[in-house]
Amino acid sequence: MAPVRDPNTLSNYGEWQTKHTTANLTLNFADKCLHGSVLLELESLTDKASTEIILDSSYLAVSSVKLNAAPLPWEIKPRTKYLGSPVHIALADGAAKGAVVKLEIDVATTGDCTALQWLTPAQTSNKKAPFMFSQCQAIHARSLFPCQDTPGVKSTYDFNITSPYVVVASGVPVSDAPQETDGGKLYKFQQKVPIPSYLFALASGDIATAPIGKRSSVATGPNELQASQWELEHDMDKFMDAAEKLVFPYKWGEYNVLVLPPSFPYGGMENPIFTFATPTIISGDRQNVDVIAHELAHSWSGNLVTSCSWEHFWLNEGWTMYLERRIQAVVHNDDAHFDFSAIRGWTALEEAIGEFGKDHEFTKLCINHKDIDPDDAFSTVPYEKGFHFVWYLDRLVGRENFDKFIPHYFGKWATKSLDSFEFKDTFLDFFGAPEYKSLEDKIAWIDWEGRFFSTGLPPKPKFNTSLVDVCFELAEKWKQKDFSPSTSDISSWTGNQVLVFLNSVQEFEEPLAVEKSQLLGKVYGLSDSKNVELKSQYYQIAMRAKDSSSYQGVADLLGEVGRMKFVRTLFRSLNEVDRELALKTFEKNRDFYHPICRQMVEKDLGLAESK
Numbered sequence: 001m002a003p004v005r006d007p008n009t010l011s012n013y014g015e016w017q018t019k020h021t022t023a024n025l026t027l028n029f030a031d032k033c034l035h036g037s038v039l040l041e042l043e044s045l046t047d048k049a050s051t052e053i054i055l056d057s058s059y060l061a062v063s064s065v066k067l068n069a070a071p072l073p074w075e076i077k078p079r080t081k082y083l084g085s086p087v088h089i090a091l092a093d094g095a096a097k098g099a100v101v102k103l104e105i106d107v108a109t110t111g112d113c114t115a116l117q118w119l120t121p122a123q124t125s126n127k128k129a130p131f132m133f134s135q136c137q138a139i140h141a142r143s144l145f146p147c148q149d150t151p152g153v154k155s156t157y158d159f160n161i162t163s164p165y166v167v168v169a170s171g172v173p174v175s176d177a178p179q180e181t182d183g184g185k186l187y188k189f190q191q192k193v194p195i196p197s198y199l200f201a202l203a204s205g206d207i208a209t210a211p212i213g214k215r216s217s218v219a220t221g222p223n224e225l226q227a228s229q230w231e232l233e234h235d236m237d238k239f240m241d242a243a244e245k246l247v248f249p250y251k252w253g254e255y256n257v258l259v260l261p262p263s264f265p266y267g268g269m270e271n272p273i274f275t276f277a278t279p280t281i282i283s284g285d286r287q288n289v290d291v292i293a294h295e296l297a298h299s300w301s302g303n304l305v306t307s308c309s310w311e312h313f314w315l316n317e318g319w320t321m322y323l324e325r326r327i328q329a330v331v332h333n334d335d336a337h338f339d340f341s342a343i344r345g346w347t348a349l350e351e352a353i354g355e356f357g358k359d360h361e362f363t364k365l366c367i368n369h370k371d372i373d374p375d376d377a378f379s380t381v382p383y384e385k386g387f388h389f390v391w392y393l394d395r396l397v398g399r400e401n402f403d404k405f406i407p408h409y410f411g412k413w414a415t416k417s418l419d420s421f422e423f424k425d426t427f428l429d430f431f432g433a434p435e436y437k438s439l440e441d442k443i444a445w446i447d448w449e450g451r452f453f454s455t456g457l458p459p460k461p462k463f464n465t466s467l468v469d470v471c472f473e474l475a476e477k478w479k480q481k482d483f484s485p486s487t488s489d490i491s492s493w494t495g496n497q498v499l500v501f502l503n504s505v506q507e508f509e510e511p512l513a514v515e516k517s518q519l520l521g522k523v524y525g526l527s528d529s530k531n532v533e534l535k536s537q538y539y540q541i542a543m544r545a546k547d548s549s550s551y552q553g554v555a556d557l558l559g560e561v562g563r564m565k566f567v568r569t570l571f572r573s574l575n576e577v578d579r580e581l582a583l584k585t586f587e588k589n590r591d592f593y594h595p596i597c598r599q600m601v602e603k604d605l606g607l608a609e610s611k
């Protein structure tokens with residue numbers, strides 16, 4: 001048996017392990033249903049000791065389970081909240097250790113599916129076709145088909161997907177054109193690098209593509225194509241070149257970006273072959289492309305080397321923040337950008353820890369997930385506390401040495417999943433080599449237990465503040481009574497510098513007076529900015545100032561974007577200043593939001609308990 005380390009799966013993955021998955025699925029837009037058969041090839045890890053296979057499922061309609069074409073006894077057990085309803089499949093004789101059994105499961109999604117959003121043509125920008133997309137991280141793959149839904153198991157995939165509209169998936173297309181079939185067009189993809197279930201991804205709709213780099217295209221609605229291409233083509237290959245130099249060559253073939261409709265609930269999702277991205281990064285100023293550097297970095301940290309459960313999620317996100325910031329420093333040819341982004345991260349970490357309370361379990365680097373829905377534990381903490389741990393190790397051993405460790409670590413664990421202790425062992429092994437003898441004492445001092453399991457903030461490093469100082473200086477001026485602002489205060493700044501400034505205004509002990517808050521919005525063009533990052537941060541200031549003339553603008557924005565980072569924070573603040581408008585706005589946009597976002601906002605507004 002293999003060790004079972006993931007409390008967020010009900011599958012018995014210590015006894016059986018999925019090696020290959022074939023998904024033969026058809027999209028039915030009329031019924032908003034994905035249906036077909038899934039073939040799971042599972043290796044037995046015991047010698048006939050295990051006589052049942054338990055798979056995760058959530059709100060699925062399973063109609064048959066077969067082994068080599070023969071029906072098998074199976075049963076769906078009652079639901080355990082967010083963990084779903086496990087499918088128990090009986091295999092009377094078990095299987096010899098190392099033998100592979102092939103299960104064929106007929107399945108359809110239901111209206112309660114949490115992984116898919118189906119948009120009507122009216123909900124799309126050109127209104128010509130419906131649209132569907134998936135979002136499986138963290139534990140929503142189980143609402144697409146029965147599987148071992150844990151990042152501790154990796155499988156290769158064949159996708160055979162039938163749809164009347166263009167399909168993209170987290171696999172490489174097998175041929176240039178789809179095959180015509182009775183039910184629509186059949187799109188085939190393969191993923192030959194083993195991936196965890198949370199990276200299974202599909203989208204379908206009226207999708208057009210344009211090149212943005214040597215190995216990269218952007219895909220999106222025809223009306224959005226040109227703007228999306230402009231936004232990304234300038235940096236795509238620079239990011240790729242920097243990342244490949246930092247770690248090692250990209251292993252996945254193509255790297256493409258799908259820009260989704262506005263209800264996409266995240267900034268980006270690192271689905272292999274096709275990163276899924278929010279349309280809010282297409283802001284017309286190339287100011288939000290760091291999201292792409294981040295998702296690209298996941299091609300190494302997360303997709304190739306994966307945390308074995310959501311308790312070690314920092315191995316995915318903390319490492320990715322570190323690589324993202326290293327990429328930014330190379331692209332800008334300036335280390336100050338690394339620190340600039342790190343300082344923003346530190347502020348976000350302080351805020352997150354302040355909100356949870358400094359002793360909260362969710363402020364640990366390694367978070368206990370027993371009885372915890374990963375969507376509830378999700379926060380900045382694994383990103384920024386994780387980043388600070390990696391950066392601390394980098395400074396401890398020195399950049400030159402750490403740069404040798406990076407490819408070693410990603411090479412050693414490529415295509416595998418690991419926990420924090422295995423990371424520790426890998427680090428200690430590497431720097432235990434004779435050539436690093438001079439580092440011995442420093443390394444012996446690393447407080448691994450404390451770093452992994454202490455709550456609250458980690459030690460604060462010394463930052464290079466050259467890029468933030470101007471932002472803080474301007475914020476100080478806004479504290480003065482007689483300050484008269486002008487557009488030129490910020491005209492040479494990057495969008496992120498304006499964000500740092502706004503954030504520090506938001507942190508003033510006293511809220512701004514209403515007139516000052518309105519002046520801020522007007523002079524710097526924030527109230528009608530196309531950049532949602534800026535606009536929503538400004539609205540936070542306006543709501544704190546109790547500027548009731550801004551509330552309708554907040555409500556309108558909540559009908560235009562579905563990215564949870566904005567939606568949840570805007571709803572929380574609107575709820576405090578005008579609960580009635582918050583509730584009305586939520587009801588109005590309920591169908592616009594992705595199911596995961598809808599669920600989270602329901603919880604945030606005190607409308608629902610977790611299911």
Ligand code: BES
Nearest residue numbers: 137138266267268269270290291294565
């Ligand atoms: N993998 C995450 C998104 C995610 C995390 C989805 C957990 C579901 C559960 C992705 O890589 C991410 O971190 N996105 C950020 C982008 C940012 C840090 C640049 C986001 O969505 O804001």
Ligand code: ZN
Nearest residue numbers: 294298317320
């Ligand atoms: Zn990420």
